[in-house]
Amino acid sequence: DIQMTQSPSSVSASVGDRVTITCRASQDISSWLAWYQQKPGKAPNLLIFAASHLESGVPSRFSGSGSGTDFTLTITGLQPEDFATYFCQQANSFPHTFGQGTRLEMK
């Protein structure tokens, strides 16, 4: 199985900041990577698919990059509603493993 490792596990930031979360795959997954946002008590919400493609309706302050084994999610100009937990997921091969999550907290 492909292992997905996110870093950091948590990060503190302020409104207006730029935040970057990284995700590393244990083997080459090309661009088969998605990013999700989850708020407490809610289902996850797809932000980015195919590593860098913004899902419809997602604000443009979210962006994704990377290919192969190293990927990043960047939020430029943090908004109050962005404080949540973020997960990466590989869709290169089954099982579609998730990273352990990154909790974005308000400083």
Added chain:
Amino acid sequence: QVQLVESGGGVVQPGGSLRLSCAASGFTFSYYGMHWVRQAPGKGLEWVAVISSDGSEEWYGDSVKGRFIISRENSQSTVDLQMNRLTTEDTAVYYCAKGRTSITSCTDSWGQGTLVTVSS
């Protein structure tokens, strides 16, 4: 818009069985792969299973392989998860999710989840 509604969660004893169901609407159900993903209390997301649009292909996570069975009924726009030989490690919120495109794609819509508690 896409709507996914899970049902069937509850409390079950270790070793028991439970069947979850997900009712889909707002899209052409028979075109998309469907997934189950779970989240133990206070933990991260764990991908459980996927079934192809026509039901001919299924894949499972290692921790549920041989115990869980995913199935679908396209005429009813439902996808089920039969869970057998349950253990306390299976306690989680179970989400039904729609594949974005093919069976190999990520998921773009999720239900609200149903809680399964395995406890004696």
